[in-house]
Amino acid sequence: MDLQSPRAVSAVRRNPPRKAKQTPYNQSITNVSTSCNSGAVAGVTPFDEHLLHSDRVQAVLLPSPKFPRVSDEESNNLKAFLRIRPLDGIRRAAPNRIRFETGGLGRGKVAKDRERENSSCLFVNSSTSVTLNAPPSVLDSKRAKSEVYDGFSCIFPKESLQEDIYDKVMHPLVMAFMEGQSSLLVAMGPTGSGKTYTMFGSHQQLGIVSLALRRIFCNVTENKNIQFSRSYYMSMFEIHSERGKSEKILDLSSASIDLSHQHATINNLTEARISNLIDAEKFVTNGVLKRSTAPTNANNQSRQGSRLWESNFINNTSMVFGLCLRSLLEHQKNPKKPIEKHFKNSLLTRYLQDYMEGKKRMTLILTVKDGLEDYADTSFILRQASPYMKIKFNHLQDYNTAQCQKRNTAFIRTEKWKRRKVNISKDSMVDCDDAVFDGVNRSQTSEKDSVGETCIDKKNEELGIELQTAKRGEEVMRNFARAFWSELKQYKLRLKESRNEVECLKESLTKNIAYASELEKELEYLRNSCTCLKNRPTDECIKPLPVDHCDEVPLRPSSDHGDLKSADALHLEGNTPSITENSGVADLDQLAPVLDESCFDKGAKGMIECPLSRQQSTTLQQDKRPSEASLSIEENVKESQQTASFEDCFDINHPESFQSPSESNVQLAEVHESEARLKSLKIASLSGPQDRFPVNILVNELGFDAKTSSSLCSLPQPCGLLTDNGCFSRFPEKEGYLTQEIKGQTEEISVLAQNAQPRPLNPRKPKRKLLPSSAMLLRDSDGPVVDENVKEFKGKAASARGRSEGSLCLMRVLRSKLPR
């Protein structure tokens, strides 16, 4: 075997090798190593117990590293770094490397390189590629003898220093953190490969955490405004498992034992506010010393007791972590394939869920050992982690920007609130007594001391003035709101009262409208009734019959009137009943004067002539026998009973309750009924004495109104006058009138039909018209008597004999008005 050249192996390239690019990386490492060796970071002590009691830590400004340009495609991928831990023998030979790089080759160097190559399984091809050679013990197996892993963001050889790691790995994360973005650095590797060393360093070398803290707080020292504007909080916890049963979270910064977590938040985790580098390093050192984990070196203690459980737990967590990243990678290759929720299987991955799902960017640093005995572990970690480098974070730009803005906004709001609190305490100082003033002043002074900036005081004063102004405005607005509110309440009460009044008025208006509507209907009905009757044709009705047919028709009492022979019955006797053919309808205005004039003013007594209808008259004229005439009279009475009941439409005791039928036939029926009653009146009056016959009283007692009652309008027009001797004299222009004599003086009423001879008209009696005043005089007499009698008739005769109330009223009035 040629010791000068790498061992010939059959390489199986899992990742196609990339063409190595010459970068200033090596030069940068050299420079940093040189500066390190020259004591550029002298005075910075590593994390150790003596740091807790040391104030010798000086802020050291680290030079801004110069990084090789990385393509955009690579920058979007998950960054994976590989650090190879030097073996003890090699580390001791590290100074030779410097001589090697500077070109100092010699026979000793060649021998040591051969020795190193014979004892190493991992060779660096370039800054991004390594070759893993299988040791001779596994060459006979079916596994690949040589594997090339490429695609790393950077490969740190054994000679790399901590600063190299910081510049390449940690510095971008720090800068992202300073810009408000979350960052995650995960160290993966077999036990004893240098994870803790890389992160936290050793006595001689600071870890990248310490270097990052220096970077952060040294910048703070440079720009104190940043210090004021930003507050830093640190937390440190550990996830461990007791005998592999359950995972627990241990707060490394306090005495808290078990903590619970919810998504990416750990409840009750201590967050220590860090304002300077010393506090930060003390915080980290305390946390490191509190760790419960111990080296799991299999060669030492790992294979017996609790260390085995711990090793299994770590392996399980590492496996879950790998599954999560693999699932994310497969999802990115095939978006239709969902991301498996492997993160639920481990507490660490649950805490890092956003990173496991690719929502936040993470960085990997793999630590390996290149010894032949470490071939299996190195091969495992390389094969496991190499696919992760294909994970992309192209979609995180907007997400990170939004998260950054969100945090900045929350941060600014919090800081403003804190400033206001300071100003409030300052304002309250003005109104308090001296003691309080001194106390506040001291607190303010302490605040100033902590801040250490005069400009802040000016800002606080300005903010205090603004706050006072805002307070005054707030007080004014509050008073205005109170006054406005009370005014609104009053308006509300007034509005409520007004609404109630409006409701009452509406109800009243509705009632009035209904009442007015009723009145209007009644008035309309009455108008229609009057109009109907006034427009009724009367020419034919008033047409007189021929004189030849106007013979006297004697009246005789009807046997059917036996029911009238009671105490309340009427006795009607007519000597010379005269039924004229002249029938028709006339207004009461026409009738009343005639009756009044003829019966009272001019001494006409007891005789009145009322025309019947044409048909009735004709019937009577055709059969001039008294019995037949009496029957005709009875027929008239019956007709009046058979027509629509008068009581159905009109209550004599309550004229206002008159129900007006709407149909004309009903009105006509009423007219006929009124006519029939008047005919009965005429018949009865004709048989009475020769006294004055108060027809108008009858009309009034029946409740008719001379001007409005439609029933009254049906009164037949008189055609003759009663004379003093009891004879009826017809009007000159009419012929064929029959006269009747009223003789009724007895209590028992009967109608006597006699064949009386017609008496000549008295030529000496001038024809006069009746005055309307007579109707008014008659209307005012004897009303109550009629009412009482009507009631009696209602209770006795009317109900028992089935007569109409109008007829009964008519008879009652006749009885009461006839002379006794």
Ligand SMILES: Nc1ncnc2c1ncn2[C@@H]1O[C@H](COP(=O)(O)OP(=O)(O)OP(=O)(O)O)[C@@H](O)[C@H]1O
């Ligand atoms: N790059 C290095 N240079 C010099 N010494 C190193 C380097 N890496 C690791 N070491 C040393 O190797 C030893 C083991 O390292 P470390 O404890 O960091 O391994 P680890 O991966 O954390 O182990 P574990 O997983 O068991 O905790 C330590 O003594 C450390 O000082």
